[in-house]
Amino acid sequence: MRRGAERVRQCCSLRNLSHILLFASSQTALAHEADAARATFLHLVSWPLFPLLLVFVLYSLGLRQLWRGGGGRGVSCIQAGSFIAGGALVLITWSGPLNRGAASSLAAHVAQHMVLMAAVPPLLLLGRPGVVTLGLLPTRTARALTAPLRKARRLQFWALLASPVTAMLVQSAVMWSWHLPAAMDLAIQNAGWHGVMHASFLATGLWFWAALLRSIRNPDAGAGSGALAIVGSMMAMGLLGALLTFADRPRYPVYAELAAQLGRSALGDQQLAGLIMWVPSALPYLIGGLIITALWLRRDRGC
Numbered sequence: 001m002r003r004g005a006e007r008v009r010q011c012c013s014l015r016n017l018s019h020i021l022l023f024a025s026s027q028t029a030l031a032h033e034a035d036a037a038r039a040t041f042l043h044l045v046s047w048p049l050f051p052l053l054l055v056f057v058l059y060s061l062g063l064r065q066l067w068r069g070g071g072g073r074g075v076s077c078i079q080a081g082s083f084i085a086g087g088a089l090v091l092i093t094w095s096g097p098l099n100r101g102a103a104s105s106l107a108a109h110v111a112q113h114m115v116l117m118a119a120v121p122p123l124l125l126l127g128r129p130g131v132v133t134l135g136l137l138p139t140r141t142a143r144a145l146t147a148p149l150r151k152a153r154r155l156q157f158w159a160l161l162a163s164p165v166t167a168m169l170v171q172s173a174v175m176w177s178w179h180l181p182a183a184m185d186l187a188i189q190n191a192g193w194h195g196v197m198h199a200s201f202l203a204t205g206l207w208f209w210a211a212l213l214r215s216i217r218n219p220d221a222g223a224g225s226g227a228l229a230i231v232g233s234m235m236a237m238g239l240l241g242a243l244l245t246f247a248d249r250p251r252y253p254v255y256a257e258l259a260a261q262l263g264r265s266a267l268g269d270q271q272l273a274g275l276i277m278w279v280p281s282a283l284p285y286l287i288g289g290l291i292i293t294a295l296w297l298r299r300d301r302g303c
Helices: 002-067 079-095 097-102 106-126 129-134 138-153 156-163 164-178 181-189 193-215 223-245 253-262 267-277 280-300
Strands: none
Touching: 002 079, 002 129, 002 267, 079 097, 097 106, 106 164, 106 193, 106 267, 106 280, 129 138, 138 253, 164 193, 164 223, 181 193, 181 253, 193 280, 223 267, 223 280, 253 267, 253 280, 267 280
């Protein structure tokens, strides 16, 4: 009887110990999951979710103000949808699977760059964010804020800045500079420079597409500079893509090391990056070129 009671006590103590260990391990797992969720949340809030939400709120308020009088006052539902699509694309590009893939794949990283430079800017600008934002302000305040811009447009220097060719040259220079191996390695190893790189792609993309849309909307602006800028952009992007595609060895040491650790082909990843830059990234520019050509022909015919 005593031996049986001792065995029962031993089994109970072992069972209690196993329960304690299971409880402790479950709490540790929950803590790790909470830390991972907190890190993901902080990443999303820090950039680009919080500023993106702020922009969306301002745009929504301005759009509501404009649409109160009916007719949208120059901003249609399609244009508003274009702005929303552009903002969603920024969020997906910076915080979605593409961003996670860019940490170990040059192809995913280049895809990020092309989306920020070629796809997001025209979507945002088609939504006419300047008009919508000014709709939040009283008429007198809006005129006072835009007065320096109206004066600057009369200067010859403004014509140079607003030229699609100037924007194309700056955009191409930024794109080539950041895709140099030393610059790419610096951006990958330093979060601050990485943010500067992506911000510069988005900023120069907005500059280029704003100049291009101006040449499309303004009947007095010649379409020749817009067409030349599109051809120049496609050539600069295609040449860089071809160099990456036909390179005989990996050009980016950081991505070569990551590929070796993951058992991937660094050269294959680089070739895919070149193809992404060469072919699909040219589609927005090709569409823009077709639109400019069609409008140019229509104006010449006096339609």
